[in-house]
Amino acid sequence: MKMKSLPVLSLLGRDGVGKTALVTQLTKQEFSLFYEPTIEQKLTIQKDKIPVYQIYDTAGRAEFDSLRQEYIDHSDFILLVFAVTCSDTYQYVSELCDQIQLRKPSTPIMIVGTKIDLKNRQVSQEEGHALASRMKCDYMEVSAKNPTEIISVFDKLYDSFIASQTTESKGTPILRRKNSFKHKLKKLLM
Ligand SMILES: Nc1nc2c(ncn2[C@@H]2O[C@H](COP(=O)(O)OP(=O)(O)OP(=O)(O)O)[C@@H](O)[C@H]2O)c(=O)[nH]1
Numbered sequence: 394m395k396m397k398s399l400p401v402l403s404l405l406g407r408d409g410v411g412k413t414a415l416v417t418q419l420t421k422q423e424f425s426l427f428y429e430p431t432i433e434q435k436l437t438i439q440k441d442k443i444p445v446y447q448i449y450d451t452a453g454r455a456e457f458d459s460l461r462q463e464y465i466d467h468s469d470f471i472l473l474v475f476a477v478t479c480s481d482t483y484q485y486v487s488e489l490c491d492q493i494q495l496r497k498p499s500t501p502i503m504i505v506g507t508k509i510d511l512k513n514r515q516v517s518q519e520e521g522h523a524l525a526s527r528m529k530c531d532y533m534e535v536s537a538k539n540p541t542e543i544i545s546v547f548d549k550l551y552d553s554f555i556a557s558q559t560t561e562s563k564g565t566p567i568l569r570r571k572n573s574f575k576h577k578l579k580k581l582l583m
């Protein structure tokens with residue numbers, strides 16, 4: 394029997410911003426200052442012991458940039474991560490936003506600024522919100538040391554993914570337009 398594949402959430406953002414730290418906090422309730430660059434990590438997330446989605450924790454290093462488009466194309470929803478302590482990582486997320494808008498504008502996304510526990514901030518909260526408002530998505534700032542904040546990031550994003558699915562199944566805009574046309578026609582014929 395062919396199993397229905399789970400929706401895929403990809404975490405994208407430059408190396409060292411804390412993508413793996415977020416995933417580790419979500420799945421193991423742990424934080425470590427040890428840094429090991431990721432090549433790719435795939436995990437299944439369960440709710441009430443039922444697998445609900447898959448996480449692709451990706452490599453942020455520039456040498457893997459050629460894979461980025463593939464991740465965007467194969468994701469059902471996306472978490473864009475930058476560190477508030479490094480403006481280059483914010484700039485990179487802004488470029489990813491352009492790519493998503495160009496290729497898959499309807500993908501549910503969320504933008505997260507990490508490392509707010511550190512003193513040397515380079516990206517303001519306003520800049521984070523500005524990017525999110527351009528993308529019409531949520532923006533949250535977190536420290537990967539704080540489990541409650543991390544759980545709420547993933548829950549909020551998953552909820553917006555589910556909401557987007559429900560909207561789609563209620564009817565595409567074309568279908569709704571057709572229905573309203575039928576309604577107008579019926580009124581005219583009465
Ligand atoms: N203080 C602080 N350190 C963090 C935070 N998030 C991540 N770090 C640290 O930053 C370093 C890099 O974190 P990772 O999660 O491995 O970064 P990544 O984005 O997965 O990097 P790649 O796998 O190379 O793409 C590690 O030493 C983490 O402990 C945070 O919110 N606060």
Ligand SMILES: [Mg+2]
Pocket residue numbers: 412413414429430431450451452
């Ligand atoms: Mg990593």
